[in-house]
Amino acid sequence: MKEIEAIMQRMDVLxxxxxxxxxxxxxxxxxxxxxxxxxxxxxxxxxxxxAELSDAGRIIGKTSHIDALAYLLDISKAEAFRRAQRAEEHYGNPSPELSEEDLAKETPAEKEAREQKERQDKIKQAEANKLALDHGISAEKQDTIRYELEKLNNNTSLSRATLRKLAMKEATNRSLEDLRNWTRNKVTRINPTAKDPLAAVKKRSLSIGRQDHDGGARASLYLDPKGLALLKSLMSKAKPGHLLEDVLDDPGKEDKRTKQQRQYDAFADILHRAHSGLLPGRAGVGTIVVSLSAKDVANLESAGPDRRYPTSTGVKLTPLEILRLGAAKYDFAAVLDSDSGRPLHLARTQRTATLYQRLALFASELVCTREGCDSPFDENEIHHIRSWLDGGPTDIENLTNICTHDHGANNDQRDGKDNMGYMDVDPQTGRVGYQPANRRRPMRFNDSAAATESGGAQARV
Known part of the structure; x- marks a missing residue:
């Protein structure tokens, strides 16, 4: 009790x-x-x-142990349910349970194979639990893994127990968002591909509610992949200052709109232009770039119709969805170095990166190159690795893409001030990475789940 009191006192002081x-x-x-x-x-x-094993619900005169947890611990039923789900993941049967009818139909060989698989899954379950215990994996990460694994179909090449163990191992060194992406990508890739390719299209919907007392209304929207990619491409233009003079009628005024407000203003502008006939019938208002390697193009058929390919908007599209966008089979191509994954030389001398350089960077990097970041290319800024003011050229080997958040934390002077590091090119591998302010520390690279899908990462494999 003294230790608990000491902990409470330290918390109270802060x-x-x-x-x-x-x-x-x-x-x-x-x-x-x-x-x-x-x-x-x-x-x-x-x-x-x-609580489940002891039939704890009887303590409060109910049948559910979840009710007991909620009442006795003074937590919500939703939280009690999450804890019960976590318990099932840790201590329940890791293999899918068969019905009595299916068990009756089993042959001796099938029964032996099932029991062997169940034994292996229990071993994997125990190993995953040990990883969670030894590394103190948070409830958020465990719940994220469970949620993503719920999308796993039966009869996959990896069992749920095996994939859970792999995900727990990844949870020891990935952020929550990156772990979600990693697990989701694994589930998507190993799930059987025999499903409706137009499932999301059939779910598309838009509903607009009644006006409220302020005169506005809530809208609910479900976008299929085509609509999602198009809208995200359009919204990428809604950076600070976009349409500011139209919205505030004061070009010199500081843009204090939130990101959500800027995106709405961009959306409203698109609606206005469409209603006013200002948008040409077949002209695009945004650009979506799809990243496919030469191997991807050659293996489109064997990869299957459900394989999704990353785009500059962060939305992944299947070949059918790419065709529905009206995209050409070939528009631009970037040749990447097979060792570093960086685009080959495209020298330029002007201040702003050219369209071709942006395409090359997208093909190579796909997302922000700061470690652990999955910000899509369309939302990022082109960064001079060696500062433009310090004489750095606008050549492709001196460019990378960084999100706005990480761009502001880059020390162009490279003087170690405020313990801030900088983006640089590793002289050994040619990869772009983050060099900590203390140069004795090794460079850190973006090996997030999103970054590993880039053309550069694929070229390095």
Whole structure:
């Protein structure tokens, strides 16, 4: 109890006075607290399983242990249900259960194969649980893995238990968002491809509610991949300053609109132009670039109709969806170096990167090159690796793409100020990566799930 009281006291001190000097002082304690919180996720799952086995609902006069957890621990039923789901993932049967009718139809050989698979899945389940325990994998990450694995079909090349173990291993060094992408990509690739290619098209919908007391209305929209790619391409133009003079009627005024407000203004402008007949009937208002390697083009048939290819908007499209966009089979091609994955030399001397250079960078990088980032190319900025002001040329080997957030954290002077590093080219591999301010530390590269789908990553394989 004394240890708990000490923890509470340290928390109370920071809560009462979050001063500038307190952060470094309490950081080791905060890291320990986070590890305890992550381990608590496993404790919560174990407690939920124990509550199920003890028929804990009877304690409060009900039949459900989830009701008991919610009432006795003073948590929501939704949280109690999540803990029960986590418990099922940890302690339940990792293999799909067959009905009594299916079990009766089994031959001795089929029964032996099923039981062998169940034994292997239980081993994988235990190994995944040990990874979660040893590395203190957070509840958020565990729930994300479970949610993505729910999309896994039966009879895949990897069992759910095996894929869960692989995902738990990835969870030890990937961010939550990157782990979600990694697991989703794995599930998509190993799921059987025999499904309706127009499933999302059939779900497309738009509904507009009644006007509220302010005069506006809520709208609900489900986009198929074609519509999603087109809209994201259009919305990528909604950067600070876009249409500002039209919206505020004051070109010199600072743009204080939120990102959501800028996107709405861009959308409203498109509607206005369409209604006014200002958009030519067959002219595009945005550009979508699809990244396919030469191997992808050659193997379109064997890859199957459900294989999705990344685009500059961050939306992945199947060959059918690409055709529905009206895209040409070949427009531009970028040749990538097979060692570094970087585009080959395209020298330019002007300040702004040319269209061809942007296409080459997209083909090579696909997303922001700062480690762990999955911001799609359309939302990013072209960055001079060696600063333009420092004499860096606008040549393809001196360019990369970085999201707005990471661009602002790049130290162009490379002087270590404020412990900020910079983007650079690794002299050994030719890859673009992040060099920490302390140059004795190794460069860090973007090996996120989104980045591994880039043309450059595919060329390096």
């Amino acid at each position: 809560i009462a006075d979050p001063s500038d000097g307190a952060f470094k002082e309490v950081l080791p304690f905060a890291e320990l607290l986070e590890k305890l919180q992550n381990k608590k996720a496993l404790f919560d799952a174990a407690l939920a399983k124990s």
